């Protein structure tokens with residue numbers, strides 16, 4: 001086993017243990033492998049180990065890796081290798097409005113939408129031959145003053161607007177809380193995100209309820225799963241320290 005495949009295995013065990021501890025089915029939590037700052041070789045190792053969903057923070061770096069992996073796949077196919085199905089790239093970093101086009105053209109998901117203007121541009125710029133872009137709204141759940149993310153009280157209105165955009169599919173919410181001092185504190189902040197998620201779904205304002213609550217990273221994935229996360233975004237525990 002390579003280092004990355006054994007690390008993926010350990011992360012998988014952590015996810016399973018956390019699900020078991022809260023009586024949730026392990027199939028209810030997906031792993032997004034955050035490959036930012038790591039090269040194509042690391043992604044290929046993770047793909048070989050069965051990982052399919054990858055997260056990138058920096059748009060130019062992400063697009064470069066997406067295209068490089070595609071070239072690698074084409075080379076493999078030419079050598080007779082079986083095609084790899086189900087690869088997914090998630091943009092999880094800040095997006096300036098002049099940088100929406102490469103995101104719309106290359107990523108499958110965007111988890112860091114925090115204002116309508118960005119969503120509108122992504123919808124307009126999503127190429128017609130691609131599937132709609134899958135979107136999560138980034139919520140500033142702990143109210144950090146310098147943090148990106150929409151304020152909790154403004155999430156519902158933004159969700160309703162984004163859900164109406166033709167080339168986007170609103171999938172859920174994403175949050176990146178500050179590191180917590182302990183498990184209980186981490187659970188408390190993640191639980192407030194879960195409550196917001198449930199409240200918006202229960203309002204009935206969305207024609208299709210959201211199904212994705214993206215929260216939890218290397219340090220706090222257990223607390224996030226305890227609170228109801230459906231997708232953990234893990235970088236260092238998969239690829240090593242940055």
Ligand SMILES: *Cc1c(COP(=O)(O)O)cnc(C)c1O
Nearest residue numbers: 034057092217218233234235236
């Ligand atoms: C870097 C990053 C992660 C992964 O963090 P780790 O601590 O390496 O697991 C998850 N989400 C976002 C938005 C990130 O920027």
